[in-house]
Amino acid sequence: MKKYLFIFVLFFGILVANVYAQGDKVISMDKLKQRIHSFTLKNGMTFVVMERKTSPVVSFVTFVKVGSVDEKTGHTGIAHIFEHMAFKGTKDIGTKDYSKEKVLLKKLDEAYKKYIKCKDLEGNQGKCKIYKDEFEKILHKANSLVKHNEFSKIIERNGGEDLNAGTSTDYTMYYCSLPANKVELWFSLESDRLKNPVFREFYTEKEVIREERRMRVDTSYMGKLIEAFRSIAFSAHPYGHPTIGWDPDIIHTTISDVKEFYKKYYVPQNITIAIVGDIDLKEIKKMAETYFGDMKKRPDSPYVWTKEPKQAAKKEVLLYADAQPMYIRGYHVPGYGSKDYLALELLEGILSNGRSSRLYSHLVLEKKLALSISAFYGFPGERYPCLFGIYAIPNQGVGLDDLSRAIDAELEDILKNGVTKQEIERAYTLEEANLLREMESNLGMARELAYAQSIYGDYNRLFSDLEKLKFVSSKDIQHVIKKYFISSNMVEGRLLHNGKNKK
Amino acid sequence: MKRLIIMSMILSIMGCGFNGPKKYNELKFNKSISWPNYKIISFKSNNGINFFLIEDHELPIIKFNIYVKGGKYAVPKGKEGLGFILAQMLRMGGTKKYPGEKLDVFLEDRAVEYNIDFDFLNGEIDIDLLKKDFDTVMPVIIESLANPIFTKEKLNLAKMRLLTIIARRNDRQEEVGMREFKRIIYGKNSVLGRIPTKKSVENISLQDVRTFYQKLFVGPNILVGVVGDFDKNNIKQKLNNLFQVFKKGEEIKFNFPEVNPPLCKRYIIDKPGSNQAFIVLGHLGDYRLNPDFAPLQVMNMVLSGGFSGRLFENIRTKMGLAYSVYGHFGGERYYPGLFFVALKTKNSSVTRAIEAVLDELEKIKQYGAKEKEVEEAKEQFLNSLVFRYDSPKKVLERRLYYEIRDMDPDSFKKLINDIKGVTVKDVNRVAKKYLQPKDVDILVVGDKKDLGEELKKIGQFEDWKLEQ
Numbered sequence: 006m007k008k009y010l011f012i013f014v015l016f017f018g019i020l021v022a023n024v025y026a027q028g029d030k031v032i033s034m035d036k037l038k039q040r041i042h043s044f045t046l047k048n049g050m051t052f053v054v055m056e057r058k059t060s061p062v063v064s065f066v067t068f069v070k071v072g073s074v075d076e077k078t079g080h081t082g083i084a085h086i087f088e089h090m091a092f093k094g095t096k097d098i099g100t101k102d103y104s105k106e107k108v109l110l111k112k113l114d115e116a117y118k119k120y121i122k123c124k125d126l127e128g129n130q131g132k133c134k135i136y137k138d139e140f141e142k143i144l145h146k147a148n149s150l151v152k153h154n155e156f157s158k159i160i161e162r163n164g165g166e167d168l169n170a171g172t173s174t175d176y177t178m179y180y181c182s183l184p185a186n187k188v189e190l191w192f193s194l195e196s197d198r199l200k201n202p203v204f205r206e207f208y209t210e211k212e213v214i215r216e217e218r219r220m221r222v223d224t225s226y227m228g229k230l231i232e233a234f235r236s237i238a239f240s241a242h243p244y245g246h247p248t249i250g251w252d253p254d255i256i257h258t259t260i261s262d263v264k265e266f267y268k269k270y271y272v273p274q275n276i277t278i279a280i281v282g283d284i285d286l287k288e289i290k291k292m293a294e295t296y297f298g299d300m301k302k303r304p305d306s307p308y309v310w311t312k313e314p315k316q317a318a319k320k321e322v323l324l325y326a327d328a329q330p331m332y333i334r335g336y337h338v339p340g341y342g343s344k345d346y347l348a349l350e351l352l353e354g355i356l357s358n359g360r361s362s363r364l365y366s367h368l369v370l371e372k373k374l375a376l377s378i379s380a381f382y383g384f385p386g387e388r389y390p391c392l393f394g395i396y397a398i399p400n401q402g403v404g405l406d407d408l409s410r411a412i413d414a415e416l417e418d419i420l421k422n423g424v425t426k427q428e429i430e431r432a433y434t435l436e437e438a439n440l441l442r443e444m445e446s447n448l449g450m451a452r453e454l455a456y457a458q459s460i461y462g463d464y465n466r467l468f469s470d471l472e473k474l475k476f477v478s479s480k481d482i483q484h485v486i487k488k489y490f491i492s493s494n495m496v497e498g499r500l501l502h503n504g505k506n507k508k
Numbered sequence: 509m510k511r512l513i514i515m516s517m518i519l520s521i522m523g524c525g526f527n528g529p530k531k532y533n534e535l536k537f538n539k540s541i542s543w544p545n546y547k548i549i550s551f552k553s554n555n556g557i558n559f560f561l562i563e564d565h566e567l568p569i570i571k572f573n574i575y576v577k578g579g580k581y582a583v584p585k586g587k588e589g590l591g592f593i594l595a596q597m598l599r600m601g602g603t604k605k606y607p608g609e610k611l612d613v614f615l616e617d618r619a620v621e622y623n624i625d626f627d628f629l630n631g632e633i634d635i636d637l638l639k640k641d642f643d644t645v646m647p648v649i650i651e652s653l654a655n656p657i658f659t660k661e662k663l664n665l666a667k668m669r670l671l672t673i674i675a676r677r678n679d680r681q682e683e684v685g686m687r688e689f690k691r692i693i694y695g696k697n698s699v700l701g702r703i704p705t706k707k708s709v710e711n712i713s714l715q716d717v718r719t720f721y722q723k724l725f726v727g728p729n730i731l732v733g734v735v736g737d738f739d740k741n742n743i744k745q746k747l748n749n750l751f752q753v754f755k756k757g758e759e760i761k762f763n764f765p766e767v768n769p770p771l772c773k774r775y776i777i778d779k780p781g782s783n784q785a786f787i788v789l790g791h792l793g794d795y796r797l798n799p800d801f802a803p804l805q806v807m808n809m810v811l812s813g814g815f816s817g818r819l820f821e822n823i824r825t826k827m828g829l830a831y832s833v834y835g836h837f838g839g840e841r842y843y844p845g846l847f848f849v850a851l852k853t854k855n856s857s858v859t860r861a862i863e864a865v866l867d868e869l870e871k872i873k874q875y876g877a878k879e880k881e882v883e884e885a886k887e888q889f890l891n892s893l894v895f896r897y898d899s900p901k902k903v904l905e906r907r908l909y910y911e912i913r914d915m916d917p918d919s920f921k922k923l924i925n926d927i928k929g930v931t932v933k934d935v936n937r938v939a940k941k942y943l944q945p946k947d948v949d950i951l952v953v954g955d956k957k958d959l960g961e962e963l964k965k966i967g968q969f970e971d972w973k974l975e976q
Contacts, residue, residue: 059566060898061541092815097531153825157815159532162884164891168815184894186537193532212828219784220831220852224681296529327780329676361612370600370609373665376672401672431617438619441567442636445899 037444041454042286043464046293048302049274053454053464054289055281057447061185063282064167064447067195068455070277071270072175073248074309074386079257082214082250083266085172086258089210091179092157092170095201098194099155106205109147114260116140117208121257144208151205159194163187167448174248174386175460182448185283189292196296199276202267204260211255218249226328226500233322234333234498235385238392242313244385272303279455281447313337313390320496331500332405334412335384335392336489341461345488347474348481349382349393354432355424355482356380356395356415361431363415364395374403374411388460392496393489405499420486423479433474440467543897548907548917549740553748555756556727560907561743562735562900568639570736571901574653575908576631577729578760581699583720587712589670589704590720591626596666597717598633599624601657603648608662611652620645629762629842630912631724639737646750653725654753658717670709678974681779681786685953686850688777688972689788692949693769693846696975700767700843705975726757731911733904764843767792773949775972776963778956785858785954789865790848791947793838796913801839802926803934804942808837809885810877810935811868812849816884818868819849829853829861837942841913847943855955859962862950869945876936889927896920 043053072084096103120136127133160168160181168181183191222228232247239245249255278297280289316337338349357364357380368375378397385391399408443449458464549561580591599622602611615622621636633653637645678684687703694700732751734743769792794804812819812835823833830851838845849869853861897903910919951972952959963969 059544060894061543062894062898148826153821154815158884161814161816161888162891163537164888164894166892166895182895184541184891186541189530189535190532190537193530193535196529197532206825209826209828213824213831216784216829216853217831219854224779224782224784224852226679299529328679359612359616361609361616366609366612370665373668376669376676398672398676400668401675427617431613434619435616438638441569441638444567445569445901 038465038468041464043458044290044293046273046298048298048300049272050293050297050300051277051458052289052293053277053279053458054284054286055279055450055454056284056286057281057444057450058283061283062182062447063185063188063191063280063284064182064451065180065191065195066279066448066451066455067179067199068277068279068459069177069179069271070175070275070459071177071306072173072386073246073250074174074243074388075270075307076243076246076250079254080262080266081246081254082248083254083258083262084177084270085249086211086214086255087263087266087271088170088172088177088179089214090204090207090263091198091202092154093203093205093207093210094152094156095197095203097201098159098197099152099203099205101150101152103203106147106150106203109143109150110203110205110207110260113140113143113147113208116143118259148206148209153206156194156198159190163190172248174244174246175388176456178452178455180448180451182282188280188284188288192292192296195278196300199271199297200300204263207260207263211258214249214255215252218252218255221249222247226324226326227331229326230322230324230331230333230498230500233324234335234496237320237322238335238337238496239313241311242389243309243311244313244389244391248385268303270306272306273297273300274302275306277455277459279451279458281451281454309389316494316496319492322496322498324498324500325503326500327503328500330399330405330502331498332397332399332408333394333498334409335394335496336491337494337496338382338391338393338485338489340383340389340391341387345481345485347470347477348485350470351429351432351474351477352482352485353380353382353393354435355419355428358432358435363419363428364397364412367415368397368408368411372411373400374408376400405501409497416486416490420483420490423483425479429477429479436471436474541894543894546897546900546903548904551744553727553751555752555754556759557730557732557751557754558911559744559747560731560733560904560911561738562904563738563740564735564900565737568737570637570639570642570734570738572633572635573733573735573901573905573908574633574635575731575733575912576633576724577629577731577912578724579627579630581629581762582724582760584716585702586708587716587720588702588708590712590716591631592670592673592704593663593666593709593712594717594720594724595624595626595631596669597658597662598653598656598721600662600665601652601659603651603655603657606648606652607657611648614648615645618645620649622649642738642746650750650753656721658714658721660714663712663714663717667709667712670704671706674704674706674709674976681782681784681953682850682852684777684974685786685788685951688775688953688974689790689848689949689951690846692773692775692951692972693790693792694767695769698765698767700764703975723757724760725754726759727754728757728759730754731908733908735900735904762842767844770949771947774963774967774969775949775951776956776959776969777951777953777972777974779954780957782855782953782955782958784852784854785952785959786850786852787858787862787865787950787952788848788850789862789948789950790835790846791944791949793836793840793845793847794942795844796839796841796915798839800934800938800942802923803930803938804837804839805923806882806885806889806927806930807872807877807935807939807942808835809889810881811835811837811872813885813888816888818872818881819851819865822868823851823861823864827860827864829857829864833865841915855958855962858952858954858959859965862966866945866948869943869948872939873943873945876939877932879932882930882932882935886927886930890924893924 041055045051116139120140123133164184166182170179236245364378376398380395382393384394454464457467546562583590602608606614618641623634625632691701819833823829830853833851835849837847849865
């Protein structure tokens with residue numbers, strides 16, 4: 006499964022649709038918006054639907070506003086574990102006999118708790134071995150009742166594509182595309198797994214997830230650097246947690262933990278569904294009511310009240326490895342909705358969107374310091390105050406200090422001389438074109454709509470933020486650089502080759 | 509039009525039976541779904557360029573896929589890396605009016621996307637622009653391609669970039685493993701296995717770039733795909749005018765050496781400190797035009813198709829041995845493809861994982877697939893066909909893919925028909941004939957010290973040397 010982990014949850018970009026005059030043909034924002042509709046069920050679940058009848062296919066995105074930022078110490082990785090478990094089926098799907106299975110799963114969880122506690126406290130001997138055998142015996146019995154991957158197989162057999170899911174700091178999303186005659190199949194399957202998830206094969210799947218961690222973090226230099234960088238950048242706020250979770254936390258997560266997590270966060274008012282493709286709005290409304298209307302409204306999910314204290318001095322992380330160097334830096338900045346939000350967004354574009362952007366044209370093409378470089382606002386999420394990051398890979402023989410100084414010089418130049426009108430317009434034009442290009446993919450568009458509806462509170466922000474973006478000036482950009490891009494507010498990460506190429 | 513009628517039938521079916529929630533197995537669907545039939549207009553210009561066009565008026569965008577036959581295949585021996593260098597220099601060169609970075613500004617002010625890449629059999633140039641900019645932008649881009657500005661400075665930058673990539677290419681286990689496994693099978697120095705090295709890159713001169721460019725960028729070697737919101741009435745004229753600047757010349761012919769891979773080899777690439785190993789094992793696949801290609805693809809799906817395949821189900825879901833496990837039986841047009849299975853697993857389960865994979869291969873070879881598996885694999889393929897046609901760009905790219913390989917434009921239709929006719933008997937026959945689990949070569953990328961004892965159970969693993 007090509008599951009995204011969104012190590013870089015790059016912000017989805019402000020989308021723009023203003024008037025495209027094409028001779029007698031005009032694609033206007035209004036015309037585009039006319040094809041998008043949203044409605045909310047009584048239980049609080051929101052749907053965003055867009056008709057696109059170019060091809061008889063439909064894409065579905067289920068977007069849940071829960072991610073690793075909502076996790077507590079000791080329970081990191083649980084949002085991601087749940088995401089994996091959402092493919093394990095329901096009371097009807099994936100089982101040979103649910104009533105028997107239910108009893109066994111309960112026993113299994115108790116046996117695991119007993120075993121793992123014994124192992125932690127007494128060191129895996131004597132009694133613990135008995136507990137382990139007992140656990141494995143039940144595991145074996147429970148597994149014999151499973152129809153493996155039945156949920157996914159049904160979708161694939163019916164021609165499903167893009168079947169996957171992803172967990173980030175801010176959200177979890179599930180998606181797939183189906184031929185247009187299978188819309189109701191999706192409603193049936195998706196509502197079933199959201200209402201009646203069964204956490205079968207839980208303990209085997211955790212081993213899969215631990216392999217995923219080894220792959221994405223332990224054996225990936227970039228993964229290691231990012232994990233260390235995040236955890237020093239945020240000392241109090243849960244944005245510092247690794248989204249995949251710390252290994253011991255994954256090991257200690259139980260089925261009852263995941264059930265509790267489900268009850269707290271998978272409430273209808275936390276779920277947004279986007280559907281884009283060859284559909285009929287009326288039918289979708291009817292099916293939404295029929296299949297999701299009976300999902301019970303539960304209390305609102307807990308929210309994060311911890312605030313990252315103001316950073317006192319520059320922080321730095323150095324990683325030595327038998328690998329080629331990398332460089333990353335970040336500045337603490339406010340998240341979505343703050344008054345500096347748009348200026349930061351535009352700055353991201355001016356710095357690194359396209360070959361003519363400041364960092365690419367100067368550091369990659371002209372000064373030949375970097376193989377690649379990118380700026381990203383909204384790391385590792387944007388629901389809460391976050392980082393504005395810059396990530397670069399140096400060319401052979403270029404020291405990271407030279408690279409870092411060159412980045413400083415670029416920021417100082419903007420602070421001193423501002424940016425040109427042409428640059429602002431270009432950054433804007435590129436965003437504008439992004440939307441048009443996004444429109445070519447049902448899945449891409451569904452993700453954008455779900456994201457904006459859930460994280461921004463309204464899918465219309467995709468369009469209305471543009472209007473505001475037009476009023477961002479060179480002064481606004483200088484203002485955010487002056488305010489946030491200062492040494493004491495900075496976090497730096499360096500991957501160094503075996504101690505060579507020092508800083 | 510046809511599509512509309514079918515859609516209304518589907519809706520009416522849903523409409524009348526629509527009372528309450530249904531379980532997935534209670535639902536009935538209209539079986540046949542039709543998709544838009546994109547018509548490809550093709551013609552040839554006087555200088556030998558082949559054009560393929562699909563009209564699509566949904567958005568005011570026009571896209572070009574320009575394929576240049578030859579690709580990395582055509583790079584002279586000892587100059588490996590020349591494909592990358594030429595792609596970079598073409599993109600960085602610009603024109604007299606818009607030299608170098610001025611071209612980027614010109615293009616990005618208009619939100620044009622313009623990328624050049626070199627694949628194995630062809631170079632590919634992708635352009636994506638708004639319709640209204642066609643007449644302003646296309647002449648500039650074509651000039652940058654037809655009269656490229658190659659300078660020493662840009663050559664040095666391109667070389668520096670490639671040397672940086674070479675220095676970094678061994679940092680990721682999977683990348684190292686897949687690349688080197690191919691070289692084990694095809695031979696390190698074969699045209700199918702060679703890679704750029706520090707030496708070969710330093711060897712490349714400005715004259716090499718020019719010569720290579722002149723050989724590749726001639727009419728009969730160029731295929732132009734255009735899709736989007738163009739005006740059918742004058743597009744042919746416009747394209748003829750734009751592309752007439754390319755010279756006539758000689759088409760590159762592919763001629764591949766025979767492949768004689770070693771059997772039963774065991775290699776290891778050391779990655780000290782790694783707690784997970786990347787494993788790839790396999791042998792040669794076969795040719796795309798082999799009449800058994802369709803049953804082989806069905807076998808492929810039974811073995812490694814998405815969530816439903818045996819490898820995913822057994823190695824990942826049941827045993828929990830890997831997050832990432834995948835396999836492929838490849839069929840190439842001009843040379844035998846690669847059959848392989850790859851996965852990543854913690855050091856302590858490397859032997860178990862290798863044995864489990866070999867066991868799966870042995871099982872399907874000896875006992876074949878179940879009727880149900882074959883039917884479901886076919887169902888999956890046929891039901892998802894609509895996605896192969898859901899954008900005109902996909903249809904166009906597939907056509908260009910076949911053109912480059914000198915294949916029947918209807919190859920895909922034929923494959924669909926062939927797959928429809930595949931039976932469990934066919935699958936079992938090809939599994940017996942083409943899978944050789946006893947002969948596989950195995951490559952492990954991981955911590956040699958930590959894996960040492962484990963691996964001994966499977967055989968003697970020799971070191972595989974990496975080139976710089």
